Amino acid sequence: MSEVATKKEGLFGKKERKMLIDPLNDNNPITVQVLGICSALAVTTLVSKALVMTIAVIFVLAFANLIVSLLRKGIPKQIRMIVQLVVIATLVTVVELTLKAVDYPIWKELSVYIGLIITNCIVMGRLEAFAMANKPWQSFLDGVGNGLGYGIILILVATAREIFGKGSFMGFQIIGPSADYLIDTTTNPWFSWYMPNNVMVLPAAALFVIGIIIWIQRSRNPKLIDIS
Amino acid sequence: MGELFNIFLKSVFIENMVLAYFLGMCSFLAVSKSVKTAMGLGAAVVFVLTLTVPINWVINTYLLGPSGVFKTDLTFLRFILFIATIAASVQLVEMVVEKFSPALYSALGIFLPLITVNCAILGGALFMVAREYDFAEAATFGFGSGVGFALAIVVMAAIREKIRYSDVPAPLRGLGIAFILTGLIGMAFMSLMGINPANYMN
């Protein structure tokens, strides 16, 4: 009994839990570490796209961390970067081929952004900073945690943009000018002023939303405030 | 010719790598604190994009495509080959520049290695494939995207140099305001959209 307990402690101890949870807020890859903004903001017009992107990034990040951590003692220093890039690029290709087979329309919508996970700074950053120096299981968790932290912001931004821009959530129509929506603005007297706001669909809106998320996060957690 | 000019303008202003597609954001935010360094990175990106997009076009068409030398569809190797080409060209550029123009090297030097993992570079190559450009179009697009990136980062650095003296709410300072500023610049760029040079050519 006690043996099982210690083993469990080893897999999901305090340190491991912190590893998973820390990137969600205090050490968030997007809003605090400023990594990985590149490839993903353009996929935040719809929640469904952001969700697929999140899953893809978690997969790539976790397994790249795991593989590099397993290989870390044998990787020749001279070609370290290239080996890391090849591992990432291979995993990303796997994701792309799988997605194309599983859900073709989403694959078509995400187009080049799946490929751009390769240069997502989070992946390279975590490989260099963590996986090269830590054990496989910890590295795997670190990958999942950072992927989740990245995904949370992505989904928050996508939720805001989809609800205000299109009046829907995950394709479920909430508010809009026809009977297909839950709240029909043409007949409902309380919401007749409402118009879906196209500004939210423009690329610039994603940046505003992130700016506001950072604002809220830092007001609640002043130790993150940038002095410069 | 009009078509090429159109692609150039489009990649600089409208489909700007940073402002419309958020590519290269990491270095865009990290290196836009002063105009001088921003110009260095901008120049390096123009250089590398102009070089790698056409090279990757050749690889994609003559090596990976079904009509290439191997006569088979090897597109599943695209990501690996693209990123390897980019890493190799960056290395090569670094060595060549160091040998022949030490002055340029000391100006670009520190930024070159950073560029391998700049999303804008790989993004340029992948967009070139997705949009089915021919060689001339790909080369123009590479150059234009680089110029677009450089323009955006220099503008951003200029604004950030000034905003340091402004009374921004504390939690927004630094990163937060940088995001909002990028959004505003992006919207300003969008107003150039109605100008389609192709309409004036014919």
Place this chain on the structure above:
Amino acid sequence: MYSNKYVTIYTLVMTVIVSVLLALLFSGLKPIHDANEAVFKKRDILKAIEEYLPKPLDEMSDEEVLAMFEEQIEQQVLDAEGNVIEGIKADEIDLAKEEKKPVDERKYPVFIYNSDKGKLYLVAVRGNGLWDKIWGTIAFEEDFNTIAGVSFGHVGETPGLGAEITDNPAFPAQFKGKKIFEGDKYVSVSVVKGGVKDPEHQVDAITGATITSNGVTDMLKEGLEIYLPYFESQKKS
């Protein structure tokens, strides 16, 4: 520091493992990719006549889409003069490729859907938006004059503005019931700013997307004109 020999062997082994792995995965999934692509294209065509279908497209499985194409849709291919060419199916025609050929060698697809309320004729058009290509499927009723439905697609129009031709269902919905002939004269359907004056031949433009809207007008005007001889010959027979 590792020796050069070690580095070389390491690189070679890695390259071999990675390429074999990806090659296996790719060839294993290729048939699924191709099948997915075919269904995707067919759904895109059917979108123009969605309301005539027995159930909404989202609820149709891939097999149902394929079965519908097999059983209820006739395919024809036209040459540049509007004559039907035998021995080729319309879903093999890609207007993007046809565009690169000389005008008189181009081929055009026609899909004929046998619905309960008579036949619908679906034709494909392609043109220029603000930044890149736009295209559309236009469905006609049996009089070859009244539009039964349309769907549009685009490569790179601005999200929230030009891209609304695809993203906003209200825009294509306006085309239903419009007519392309005024008496005997071919006038096509125009996208106009600032209110529709001629409800038979005009639809409202998208605010802020003037050039994409004009692109749609031009695409319809020029694209449908190609099909006119075919329409004439069908009306007679």
